[in-house]
Amino acid sequence: MLELKNISFHAENDxxxxxxxxxxxLNVEDNKFVVITGPNGGGKSTxxxxxxxxxxxxxxxxxxxxxxxxxxxxxxxxxxxxxxxxQQPVRFKGMTVIDLLRIAAGKNLSVSDACExxxxxxxCAKDYIDREINASLSGGELKRIEIASVLARDVKLALFDEPxxxxxxxxxxxxxxxxxxxxxxxxxxxxIVISHQERILNIADEIVVIADxxxxxxxxxxxxxxxxxxxxxxTNICHKMA
Amino acid sequence: MVQMDAVQKRLFQEVAxxxxxxxxxxxxxxxxxxxxxxxxxxxxxQSKTDVSGIDIRIKDGTKNESVHIPVVLSQSGIKENVYxxxxxxxxxxxxxxxxxxxxxxxxxxxxxxxxxxxxxxxxSRIKYVEKHYGSGDGTGKRILNPVTEVYMEEGSTMEMExxxxxxxxxxxxxxxxxxxxxxxxxxxxxxxxxxSQYAGSIYKVSLIGDGSSADVVSRSVARDDxxxxxxxxxxxxxxxxxxxxCDSIIMDNGRILAVPSLEANNxxxxxxxxxxxxxxxxxxxxxxxxxxxxxAEAEEQIINGFLK
Numbered sequence: 001m002l003e004l005k006n007i008s009f010h011a012e013n014d015x016x017x018x019x020x021x022x023x024x025x026l027n028v029e030d031n032k033f034v035v036i037t038g039p040n041g042g043g044k045s046t047x048x049x050x051x052x053x054x055x056x057x058x059x060x061x062x063x064x065x066x067x068x069x070x071x072x073x074x075x076x077x078x079x080x081x082x083x084x085x086x087q088q089p090v091r092f093k094g095m096t097v098i099d100l101l102r103i104a105a106g107k108n109l110s111v112s113d114a115c116e117x118x119x120x121x122x123x124c125a126k127d128y129i130d131r132e133i134n135a136s137l138s139g140g141e142l143k144r145i146e147i148a149s150v151l152a153r154d155v156k157l158a159l160f161d162e163p164x165x166x167x168x169x170x171x172x173x174x175x176x177x178x179x180x181x182x183x184x185x186x187x188x189x190x191x192i193v194i195s196h197q198e199r200i201l202n203i204a205d206e207i208v209v210i211a212d213x214x215x216x217x218x219x220x221x222x223x224x225x226x227x228x229x230x231x232x233x234x235t236n237i238c239h240k241m242a
Numbered sequence: 243m244v245q246m247d248a249v250q251k252r253l254f255q256e257v258a259x260x261x262x263x264x265x266x267x268x269x270x271x272x273x274x275x276x277x278x279x280x281x282x283x284x285x286x287x288q289s290k291t292d293v294s295g296i297d298i299r300i301k302d303g304t305k306n307e308s309v310h311i312p313v314v315l316s317q318s319g320i321k322e323n324v325y326x327x328x329x330x331x332x333x334x335x336x337x338x339x340x341x342x343x344x345x346x347x348x349x350x351x352x353x354x355x356x357x358x359x360x361x362x363x364x365x366s367r368i369k370y371v372e373k374h375y376g377s378g379d380g381t382g383k384r385i386l387n388p389v390t391e392v393y394m395e396e397g398s399t400m401e402m403e404x405x406x407x408x409x410x411x412x413x414x415x416x417x418x419x420x421x422x423x424x425x426x427x428x429x430x431x432x433x434x435x436x437x438s439q440y441a442g443s444i445y446k447v448s449l450i451g452d453g454s455s456a457d458v459v460s461r462s463v464a465r466d467d468x469x470x471x472x473x474x475x476x477x478x479x480x481x482x483x484x485x486x487x488c489d490s491i492i493m494d495n496g497r498i499l500a501v502p503s504l505e506a507n508n509x510x511x512x513x514x515x516x517x518x519x520x521x522x523x524x525x526x527x528x529x530x531x532x533x534x535x536x537x538a539e540a541e542e543q544i545i546n547g548f549l550k
Contacts, residue, residue, distance in 0.1 A: 052532055054528055054532070073531075074531040074532055075531045075534060075535065075536050075537070078533060078534040079534045082532075083532070086529065090523065090525040090526050090529050092526060092544060092548075093461075093547070093548050094461070094547035094548040094549065095544070095547030096547075099543075103530060103533050103543060149533065153533065153534070
């Protein structure tokens with residue numbers, strides 16, 4: 001499905017070159033649910049953006065379904081079947097939820113189809129379909145619409161960048177359910193989620209720990225999760241809030 | 243009745259969503275002449291005798307009726323001033339659709355300056371939709387300078403949709419409103435300019451009665467080398483509330499001058515203005531590109547949504 005070969009990304013900071021991602025190689029097989037975790041600033045989000053084409057890697061190769069996509073644009077990658085849910089979804093004045101879902105689906109989605117995607121993320125379609133994606137939506141609502149926009153696409157690889165960031169506890173419980181459903185009902189797609197949450201890590205097939213721009217641990221959930229439980233790489237949202 | 247040609251039909255469709263002769267009262271004007279008119283038991287339309295234009299009189303208590311008065315110009319070189327006065331009785335609920343479409347394939351300028359005056363009776367509700375559109379590839383300019391004056395009696399409501407999305411080379415829009423007690427004015431303006439077009443839009447809303455309120459929202463996009471001047475002013479002279487908002491996107495070498503202003507002449511006047519100008523946010527483009535759109539398609543979608 002996805003093969004990252006020796007990916008590096010260097011950025012310039014005060015005239016000095018800093019390695020954000022340093023020689024990462026990773027294979028994500030078909031139908032796998034992979035969770036990438038690790039300390040903040042370790043390069044996880046950057047890596048996901050490199051896969052989607054939002055950030056251009058400075059070295060290395062990205063192979064998607066056997067095709068080298070390293071030089072391909074965001075649009076080309078999207079059309080090949082890569083979906084990306086942003087950590088901080090953007091707002092669009094005037095654009096409604098159904099407009100966004102129609103763009104995502106690439107067709108004139110019927111209201112009942114749109115309903116299905118919205119109910120998958122726990123939103124009641126009739127309340128939301130004509131809402132503008134503007135400041136009137138809460139962070140949690142926006143986040144769920146962002147996830148629905150990825151579900152509405154027929155993607156082979158879905159990337160979710162910290163879906164739990166900035167949402168309340170109630171929405172978080174819903175979110176876990178969304179990912180549990182997605183995992184059950186994968187239809188041949190692979191899913192990569194960037195997360196620190198133990199409950200999301202707990203439904204992974206595979207866990208990858210990235211720190212300081214490198215993979216420091218990688219393996220099946222049964223092996224990796226016990227090693228990182230209780231560290232900042234696998235936090236329990238309830239403990240944090242207590 | 244004069245037959246409409248294909249160009250005129252298309253223009254009527256653009257400015258008034260008319261595919262055929264509308265229901266209810268109407269006055270269709272093409273190339274300086276009324277081509278068709280219909281009145282109803284409650285809505286009368288008469289030509290003015292002193293100047294070009296019509297008087298529209300709507301009886302007290304007229305509800306769920308509509309008036310369409312679109313204008314099209316399809317000959318190059320026509321310049322006209324038209325005065326349309328609406329006398330609306332009390333307790334009415336009426337939709338009024340106006341608008342002007344110009345097709346100019348010639349070398350002479352075509353200009354329509356429409357002056358619309360609304361006298362709205364007590365407790366009446368009016369929805370007014372005005373669309374301006376230009377097309378044609380001639381060198382002659384398409385010019386529209388509409389003036390709209392609204393005089394609102396106690397408890398009346400006016401909702402205005404003013405749209406100019408395409409093809410008008412030069413426009414100076416002036417809207418003046420005066421609101422008595424408990425009258426309410428809501429304006430949604432949508433403007434887009436392209437090429438080397440100019441659009442000026444001036445609003446002066448006077449809140450003179452206690453409990454009156456106004457919400458004037460303008461969204462605009464200036465593309466290519468076009469220039470817009472948006473001048474939104476609310477004057478509060480009573481216990482009233484007013485809000486203006488100018489929200490604009492600039493693209494290419496587009497330029498916008500936004501001059502929102504407020505004047506409070508009463509201690510209980512609550513007035514707010516907001517103004518923002520900026521280019522399309524990069525994250526918005528990236529988000530839509532991750533959904534498979536090209537950058538140009540993403541821009542179009544963002545603008546379409548913004549001007550919807």
